[in-house]
Amino acid sequence: MKKIITYGTFDMFHIGHLNLLRNLKNMGDFLIVGVSTDNFNKEKGKRTLIPFKQRAEIVASIKYVDLVIPESSWEQKENDIKKHSVDIFAMGNDWEGKFDHLKKFCDVIYLDRTKNISTTELKSSLKRFLSISQDDLKHAFDVLELLRRDLE
């Protein structure tokens, strides 16, 4: 049984995360995902919208995922690889080279990220979507002005 492990925050779960997990499962038989805890994200300097319990539950519900473990430190990867007899450690290539030290324990691979999507981009497009356009604001003020005059 070929076992693969990956780690991540998986905040605002999106197609980039799903593509990675699907690709990883297609490379083996058993996929373990370490989901970053809220405290560990603080250590990573990463603010998350969705709390750990929900992020972990969403990842655990993905059909490609066989086991979810909490990721609470940078250092736990070596123990996880040994404990679960992992054959492949994999990350998206924004982490290219960062975990090569784990080659002592298993294969280390970095997969291409899915283009044009990230949690950061989702947050900014949500901000744009929710912000009222200047035209809408002006139109609202014009209507209010007309109503005010009618009431005079």
Ligand code: C2G
């Ligand atoms: N990812 C991807 N394509 C995207 C966005 C993300 O392939 N468009 C991949 C990332 O490369 C990563 C995984 O999805 O392998 C999870 O991404 P994040 O939740 O952003 O994970 P990160 O905060 O980078 O945490 O110890 C490792 C860290 O916990 C990784």
